[in-house]
Amino acid sequence: KAGVTQTPRYLIKTRGQQVTLSCSPISGHRSVSWYQQTPGQGLQFLFEYFSETQRNKGNFPGRFSGRQFSNSRSEMNVSTLELGDSALYLCASSFGDSYNEQFFGPGTRLTVL
């Protein structure tokens, strides 16, 4: 079956702009988690959505937000972009219950100039 897909794969923005990233989970998966990965900080958890509700949240500022739709697809939004937001943004999906094996999408590489 198809894996996790993310669009766009690459994005270049300038400081102050906002960006929206999209993630489509594996069919049947209801949980979508978002991560930021940078060389210095590693993989950092942003938030997790399950059945259109944010169930878990990491320690990121309010500029980072997300939502999930009824078909489990999820979007992540970053407003007022800063240079430090340049990173690989990964989403991962799972069934969201005790079968919590998580599978990652290919990621969106965001560059902020």
Added chain:
Amino acid sequence: QKEVEQNSGPLSVPEGAIASLNCTYSDRGSQSFFWYRQYSGKSPELIMFIYSNGDKEDGRFTAQLNKASQYVSLLIRDSQPSDSATYLCAVTRIYNFNKFYFGSGTKLNVKP
């Protein structure tokens, strides 16, 4: 103290040897343990997971879990150059099994 700790490496092993990757975690409520492999420029891919104390084998990979000592390890037998990657350890907790805590990863180099 970090939730999950890994030696950043690099760990260098010759082709055909056993590579041993280790991970320690701080919360005794941790329940599920995962190993991911990440090639440079790619996203992490799930290798295997383990929930119970002891060993779990899958092909050339063996995960070992010791909850009393709070560590989990990954053994790769007959290491191949294609195994060269960064290996990420992740854990979830019994009261929140959908929030993953990742280590910073160990870089493995398998030399031909």
